[in-house]
Amino acid sequence: MSERVLVTGARAPAALDIARSLKTAGFEVHMADCVPARIARWSKAPAAVHRHASPVQQPARFASDIRALIDRLDPIAILPTCEEVFYLAALAEAQGWSDRLVAPQFDRLATLHHKGRFAALCGDLGLPVPTTTVVTDSTSLIGDAAGTDVVVKPAWSRFGAQTLIRPDATALAMLRPTPETPWVIQSRITGEEVSVYAVAHEGRLSAFSAYWSDWRTRGGAAYVFEPLTGPVLDRLRDTASTLAAFVRTGQFACDAIIDAAGQPWLIECNPRATSGVHLFGRSAAFGHALLGRGVAEPGPNIWRNSIMFDTFGVAEALCKKRLPAWHEDRRRSHDILSAPGDPAPGLGALADAAGFGLLALTSHRSLAQAMTADIEWNGQPLTPALWGTP
Structure with a gap:
């Protein structure tokens, strides 16, 4: 019988590619979220997609739902991919199952997430930060x-x-x-913006990727992911290795600016999965590396979020007269949503986007805010009292 792994944050494209890698590695993958997450539900990668309450809106019910999932599935590991990681870490510490959670301890998560505390940490570690x-x-x-x-x-x-x-x-x-x-x-540091994604186990890197993009939303979110090459890659890997010693176990990602001298400056950290997971090409090696069972290296392919590239990207190409570049980048990149033998997640992602768009309109939020309002953590205390009887 295959070992079971529970991947949370099923709404995220990164979560889906993590599930694909784990399945390729031979694990039985279950996914969960507090939204319909059709991107995962319509995929062939997970054995099942489960629903739980929002940790923001119904923390006690969330705790009950997660406990029931763990009791029923008995997963060898729980892999958070979005900001539910903060709630899971606090809940795991309160209930005694932190050994199953592939994530840093809660206080370390908080340090990484807070932009001021992260900068102070980098200073203490001798890492360049503005x-x-x-x-x-x-x-x-x-x-x-x-x-x-x-x-x-x-x-x-x-x-x-x-x-x-x-x-x-x-x-x-x-x-x-x-x-x-x-x-x-x-x-303010001027230069080229790049991103780093890494997985740590017991203070050592088991996976590392770095990428850049010249296709971004106005807020800065990339939707084409091109592997970074050149001497700066080794410097970023060394930086990630230094941070891994602090993270201990779990996923983390950093945004950095490369200045004119080739010096990377760390801007902020996201202690969760990011688009860097796509660079591993859904490999079995990455599935094993996520659980600390080996080391994975990224591949050379360029990846794109097809929905965003075919909407935001087209608009930018028309406004900035970049249509030839758009056609070329579409030709040479791979879609992060669909996969050979698994085409439906692209349609699921469209349905999810429509749902989040409607929520944004009815709640008077931006689309980005609507996509995370039910799982995001902004420093509020997460005490054991939150996990009481719903």
């Missing part, structure tokens, strides 16, 4: 940032949401930082 200041009141924010060459963003945020570059006093006056909702001011 000068970063945490502010908790409007007066300090305006005094330190107005008219300077800085980037201002919430300490707890994702997908470049609310990021301001070289903001003026008027823009800063609209912000309301508090001790509970701090912001950070970072000196």
Whole structure:
């Protein structure tokens, strides 16, 4: 009988490719989320896709649902892929099953997620990071940032949401930082933006990839992922190895800026799965590496999110007269949604996008906010009392 693995955050394309890799490696893969996650439900990769309550909206019910899933499936490992990782880590520590969770301890997750604390950690580890200041009141924010060459963003945020570059006093006056909702001011580094994804087990890397993209949304989210090459790749791998010693076990990803001298500067960290998983080509080696059973290396292929490339990408190509580049990149890249023998997830992703779009309209949120509002964590206490009887 195959060993079972539970992958959470089934809404994410990264989660689906993780499931595909695990299946190729011989595991029985189950997935779970608090939304329909048709991208996974319509795929042939998971044996089943399970539904649980939102950890944000119904934490006690979430805890009950997860406990029931663990009791029923008895997975050898639980692999979070999105921000539910924070809730799972806190819940696992409270209930005593952290040994099954492939994720850092909760306090380490919080340090990695908080942009100010992550910068301080990098400083302690000797890793290059822009000068970063945490502010908790409007007066300090305006005094330190107005008219300077800085980037201002919430300490707890994702997908470049609310990021301001070289903001003026008027823009800063609209912000309301508090001790509970701090912001950070970072000196602005100019250069090429790249991303790193890694898996650590017992403080050592078991998987590492790095990529860049010149196809991005206005908020900065990439939807074409091209493997990074050249001397900087070794420097980024060394950086990831240093961070792996802190992470201990779990997935983590970093955004960095490569300056004109070839120096990578770490900007922020996402302690979860990101698009770097696609570079491993759904290999069995990556499936094993996720569980600490070997080391995986990424392949040379370029990958794209076909839905975003065929919508946002077309719009950008028309506006910026990049249609020849669009056609060429579409020809030479592989789709992260569909796979040979598994074409339906692309349609599932379209259905999911429509659902999130409707939610965004009815809740007066942006699409990015609607896609994560039910799982995101912004520094609020996660105490054992949350996991009481629903």
